[in-house]
Amino acid sequence: MKIVGLTGGIGSGKTTVANMFRALGISIYIADEEAKKLMASSKIIKRKLIVLFGEEAYVNDALNKPYIANTIFKNRVLLEKMNAIIHPRVASHFKKWLLKQKSPYVIKEAAILFENEGYKQCDIIITVTAPKELKIKRLLSRDNMTLEKIEAIMNNQWNDEKKIKLSDYVIVNTKLENTRKQVIKIHEEIIDKL
Numbered sequence: 049m050k051i052v053g054l055t056g057g058i059g060s061g062k063t064t065v066a067n068m069f070r071a072l073g074i075s076i077y078i079a080d081e082e083a084k085k086l087m088a089s090s091k092i093i094k095r096k097l098i099v100l101f102g103e104e105a106y107v108n109d110a111l112n113k114p115y116i117a118n119t120i121f122k123n124r125v126l127l128e129k130m131n132a133i134i135h136p137r138v139a140s141h142f143k144k145w146l147l148k149q150k151s152p153y154v155i156k157e158a159a160i161l162f163e164n165e166g167y168k169q170c171d172i173i174i175t176v177t178a179p180k181e182l183k184i185k186r187l188l189s190r191d192n193m194t195l196e197k198i199e200a201i202m203n204n205q206w207n208d209e210k211k212i213k214l215s216d217y218v219i220v221n222t223k224l225e226n227t228r229k230q231v232i233k234i235h236e237e238i239i240d241k242l
């Protein structure tokens with residue numbers, strides 16, 4: 049089964065693009081969603097996060113997202129320690145998920161595919177880009193986002209130039225209709241090469 053990694057900076061439109069592939073019948077795995085589910089359900093992860101961040105990591109048994117976001121995006125050491133707790137478990141969850149898929153290839157969407165070296169397990173890599181101002185505009189309309197938080201997250205992700213160098217395809221996500229056309233073209237090329 050071919051694994052197509054789909055990445056891009058915060059607010060570039062990865063999930064939007066992943067859903068376009070889903071509409072073409074491709075199975076998609078959204079690493080961030082699965083990571084969040086594991087952080088909510090796994091007792092081991094919960095215990096380790098409490099050791100790392102203190103009791104404040106969870107409130108009423110739910111992940112204290114504002115507290116964690118505020119901490120990790122200002123402290124790279126803690127971010128890396130948190131990633132080391134979560135990402136190996138997401139990787140093994142992905143492996144099990146992969147065995148059950150029946151589509152001609154799968155899409156693995158991850159914000160930090162390059163940063164955590166997950167790209168090495170992918171056969172093809174797609175990076176989604178959009179102008180910085182557009183990304184910020186889209187993100188500010190999300191209820192839990194501030195300019196300060198967006199910039200802190202951007203500073204912890206690779207820039208587009210570095211990602212593009214290691215990518216097989218780049219999708220420029222400005223107008224949705226244009227994005228859909230790029231998705232269809234890439235999908236057909238991938239299918240042709242299988």
Ligand SMILES: CC(C)(COP(=O)(O)OP(=O)(O)OC[C@H]1O[C@@H](n2cnc3c(N)ncnc32)[C@H](O)[C@@H]1O)[C@@H](O)C(=O)NCCC(=O)NCCS
Binds near residue numbers: 059112114160192
């Ligand atoms: C830090 C958390 C609690 C912040 O939650 P919150 O709802 O405030 O923000 P949201 O989830 O929308 O995250 C905003 C963006 O931050 C970026 N981001 C998230 N986690 C990470 C990370 N570990 N490293 C770098 N960037 C990250 C992504 O672009 C993401 O879309 C949340 O992102 C989280 O649980 N992250 C850990 C899961 C993870 O590692 N995901 C990354 C892809 S596998």
Ligand SMILES: Nc1ncnc2c1ncn2[C@@H]1O[C@H](COP(=O)(O)OP(=O)(O)OP(=O)(O)O)[C@@H](O)[C@H]1O
Binds near residue numbers: 187
């Ligand atoms: N081409 C577009 N035109 C208009 N709005 C868009 C477009 N692409 C994405 N959006 C909107 O921008 C926001 C961010 O998109 P999306 O969630 O797909 O990005 P993302 O890269 O997955 O973000 P994150 O890194 O935070 O997970 C969403 O509200 C989405 O509906």
